[in-house]
Amino acid sequence: MYVSYSQEEPQEYMKKLEQREWAFIDDIVYYIYNNDDFIEERKTFLSFINQLIPNNFAVFHLADRTGDHLLSDPVIFVPGEENGATVEQIETIHRYIDKYEEEDFGKWIMLVGKRDVYRESDLIDDEDIRSTGYFNDTYATFNIKYSMQIISAYNKEFQAAIVLGRSEEAGDFTGKELYMMELINKHLSLKLYKLSHRAPSDGGVYTHLDERIYEMAEECALTKRETEVVFKVVKDSMTNEEICSDLCITSHTLNKHLSNIYMKCDVNSRVALIHKALS
Numbered sequence: 175m176y177v178s179y180s181q182e183e184p185q186e187y188m189k190k191l192e193q194r195e196w197a198f199i200d201d202i203v204y205y206i207y208n209n210d211d212f213i214e215e216r217k218t219f220l221s222f223i224n225q226l227i228p229n230n231f232a233v234f235h236l237a238d239r240t241g242d243h244l245l246s247d248p249v250i251f252v253p254g255e256e257n258g259a260t261v262e263q264i265e266t267i268h269r270y271i272d273k274y275e276e277e278d279f280g281k282w283i284m285l286v287g288k289r290d291v292y293r294e295s296d297l298i299d300d301e302d303i304r305s306t307g308y309f310n311d312t313y314a315t316f317n318i319k320y321s322m323q324i325i326s327a328y329n330k331e332f333q334a335a336i337v338l339g340r341s342e343e344a345g346d347f348t349g350k351e352l353y354m355m356e357l358i359n360k361h362l363s364l365k366l367y368k369l370s371h372r373a374p375s376d377g378g379v380y381t382h383l384d385e386r387i388y389e390m391a392e393e394c395a396l397t398k399r400e401t402e403v404v405f406k407v408v409k410d411s412m413t414n415e416e417i418c419s420d421l422c423i424t425s426h427t428l429n430k431h432l433s434n435i436y437m438k439c440d441v442n443s444r445v446a447l448i449h450k451a452l453s
Contacts (some may be wrong), residue, residue, distance in 0.1 A: 176344070179196045182221055182361060182403065184353070184356065185348045187349060187353035188353070189267075190350055191350070192349070195226065195354065196433055198222075198225065198226050198227070199354060199357055199358060201222070202222050202226065203358060203361045204222070205218075205219065205222065206358075206361050206362055206365045207365060211296075212369070213236070213366060216234040216249040217234075217249050217251050217258050218249075218322075220232040220234055220235070220249065220251035220336075222356075223338070224251065224253055224345065225356075226354060227322075227338060227347070227351045227354060227355060227361060228340075228344070229322075229338040229339060229340055229344075230252070230253065230316065230317065230318060230339055230341050230344060231251075231252050231316040231318055231337075231338070231339035231340075231341050232248075232250070232251045232252075232337065232338050232339070233248050233249065233250045233251075233267055233308060233336070233337050234248065234249045234329075234336050235247070235248045235253075235271075235334060235335045235336070235337075236332065236334050236366075237284075237332045237333055237334060237335075239308075239330075243271055243275055244269050244281065244284050244285070244332070244335075244389070245275060245312075245335060246271070248268070248271070250263060250264060250267055250268045250334050252316070254396065262315065263315055263316060266311065266312055266315040266316075267312065267398070269312070270290040270308050270311070270312045271310065271350055271362075273307065273311075274306070274308035274311065274312065275336065277306055277308065278306075279294070279297050279298045279302075279308060280292075280294070280297060280323050280335075281375065282326065283323075283325050284325055284327075284332045284335060286330075287327045287329075287330035287331050287332045288323060288327055288330075289326060289327040289328070289359060289360070289363050290323075290324075290325045290327075291322065291323070291325070291355045291356040291359055292325050292352070293320070293321070293322055293323075293346060293347050294320070294321045294323055295320060295346055296320075299354070306318055307349065315337065315340055317341050318339035318340065318341060319340065319341060319342045320339065320341075320342075320344075320345065320347060321337050321338065321340070322337070322339075322345040322347045322351070322357055323335065323336075323337055323341045323353065324336040324337075324338070324359050325359075326359055326362050326363040326364075326366055327362040327363055328364055328366070328367035328388070328392060329367060329388075329391055329392045329395075329396070329398075329401075330395070331367065331370075333363055333366035333367055333370065334362075334363075334366055338355075339419055341359065349408055353354070361441040364385065364388055364389075367388065368388065371398055371401070383408070383409055383451070384409070385451075386451055386452070387401070387404055387408060387409065387451055390404070390439065390450065391404065392452055394435075394438040394439045394440075394441075395432075396438060397434075399421075399431060399437075400434060400435050401436060402421065403421070403431045403432065404447070405416065405449065406420065406421070406437060407447060407448065408447065408448050408451045408452075414428055417424075432444075435447065
């Protein structure tokens with residue numbers, strides 16, 4: 175059984191964070207929420223993470239929506255490399271997706287849509303890691319022995335996977351570093367979910383109400399369609415007739431969605447649903 179940050183006394187790590195670390199985390203979270211080009215600027219995000227959690231190598235994969243692989247569109251950051259990574263390093267990461275993705279011991283966490291941050295050394299022992307193709311190929315290219323795996327997921331949907339790597343000389347990642355990364359990963363997962371499920375009425379402007387609705391959707395296990403209906407009801411104040419027209423559904427279908435939403439959110443009316451979202 176692997177040990178993630180959540181099993182290691184997070185309250186103690188919270189007390190140990192220095193003021194500058196809290197400030198840096200706040201800056202990174204602000205960058206996540208307020209950067210309209212976040213997907214295109216993931217390399218900058220990785221450079222910020224490197225300043226908070228020093229590493230020798232980082233890669234940011236997005237979830238593959240085609241079904242061919244789990245991972246796609248990797249962005250690589252290696253401190254000191256002018257273009258983020260060499261041609262050889264970039265080829266190595268693409269080779270990992272094609273050849274070694276299936277043997278990754280963290281694959282099941284992605285498949286079940288679980289948000290998590292963990293050290294690979296907590297998941298498998300050193301001998302087993304060294305027997306894998308990706309250790310002898312991918313990690314060897316980057317001179318990496320230790321890794322932190324960041325799985326971003328929201329509403330049970332896998333969104334992205336980030337790997338931070340360290341050399342043997344740099345040592346393994348600490349529990350405190352896992353905790354700091356999970357603080358960021360919660361917001362990162364929400365941002366990526368929002369980008370892949372654009373709010374029906376967001377118009378490109380992200381608000382606290384959007385965040386609250388998405389949080390409620392995750393807490394209550396709402397489907398994508400049910401979440402869309404909640405946005406129409408809570409944020410847009412649409413009537414049933416307007417919602418049916420906007421979503422191209424019948425009143426019978428809408429009533430089924432509303433019934434499921436009320437049951438999952440433990441409310442019994444529109445007013446109660448709005449109150450729950452705004453509370």
